[in-house]
Amino acid sequence: MSELAPAKIEDIEIRLLLEALFLKYHYDFRNYAMASIKRRLKQAREQLGFPTFSALQEGVLHDPALLPRLLRYLTVQVSEMFRDPTYFKAVREKLVPHLRTYPSLKVWVAGCSNGEELYSLVILFREEGLEDRTIFYATDINHQALEAAEAAVYSLDRIPLFTENHRKSGGKSSLSDYYQAAYGRVSFAKTLRRNVVFSDHSLVTDAGFGEMHLISCRNVMIYFNRNLQDRALGLFKDSIARKGFLGLGAKESLRFSSHANAFVDFVREQKIYQRRAE
Structure with missing residues (x-):
């Protein structure tokens, strides 16, 4: 042998x-x-x-x-606020007009890591006048990442990049309005968490959430094999309200998924999809 x-x-x-x-x-x-x-x-x-x-x-x-x-x-914990600013600019300019038509909103940030993308969306929604009618669900498989997300404390040397991304995304305020700096760290305002629910959640084994108007799951599925990608996309399909939106990462796609027909391209170049009405 x-x-x-x-x-x-x-x-x-x-x-x-x-x-x-x-x-x-x-x-x-x-x-x-x-x-x-x-x-x-x-x-x-x-x-x-x-x-x-x-x-x-x-x-x-x-x-x-x-x-x-x-x-x-x-578990990958590498992110930045307003990462890929053109994605957030598309959310601001293309999705927000649709989202304004709802009296209340639910947003799920799946694989929220240390919270950078979550707070990017909360700040964007505040700037667009949607925060007060929105509940944000921030989930991750890693409990320590969730604790870091809830703390919302980041190294001061990351702030120039965050600030530039925010500006490029069409930000309507100064990012410095949302944090205080001390001892080489910045702490984002507790008010940004007032409508956020943090929860352990695995895209591999857990069920989804119901009637989401936007699910943002970016740069998570690139680490999954094809079968697991399909499971996650099925979870999102079942969790998104009719005509709700799904945002994926730049290197992710619905193209080869068995659930692709449940969505239509909404902002193709930014990998933003809309759930079909039927």
């Missing part, structure tokens, strides 16, 4: 580790894109000081305190 190559053995170890995470902690990364998850697990293994993926599996199974440290590598 021929021996397996080291890379093949590593793949087996990774699959067993992902299965262990699911069985013990109910975090399901088994349908994430293998190349991406392998790259992140290699970084975690090295930084956490384990010689093999099997050793990492044993560690996380027997030491629950290791789990949040591992999750920091497995």
Whole structure:
């Protein structure tokens, strides 16, 4: 019997580790894109000081305190306020006129990470006079990310980029109106959270929310394999009100999804789709 190559053995170890995470902690990364998850697990293994993926599996199974440290590598927490300003400009100019016609609104930011996209939308809705009639649902699989999102504290050196993005998005105020700076950090105003519901949620295993007028899930599904992408899009389809909107990331698309026919292009170049009325 021929021996397996080291890379093949590593793949087996990774699959067993992902299965262990699911069985013990109910975090399901088994349908994430293998190349991406392998790259992140290699970084975690090295930084956490384990010689093999099997050793990492044993560690996380027997030491629950290791789990949040591992999750920091497995869940992507890289974002910025008003990231891709043309997307937010399209929301402001194309979606807001439609959203104004509703007496109340529900917005779901799926995979909200540390809150940058959430607060971008809250600020945009405040500037457009829609915040008071809107409930924002901010969800993520990573509880620590949710805590960071709720705290809304960011490094001061990120603010010039946030400010420039806000300006390019068509911002109608100064971003500095919404935060206070001290000791190299900025803290965004608590009033931005008054209509926000933060919740643990997995696009892999959990059900959706009902009657959303806008779901923004950007740069999350690029880490999923095709089957998991399809599941997430089905979840969004079932959660969006008729003629509601779905915003995806620049590298994401509905094109090959079995749910594509449930949507029409609304702002094609910004990957904003509208749920069909029927």
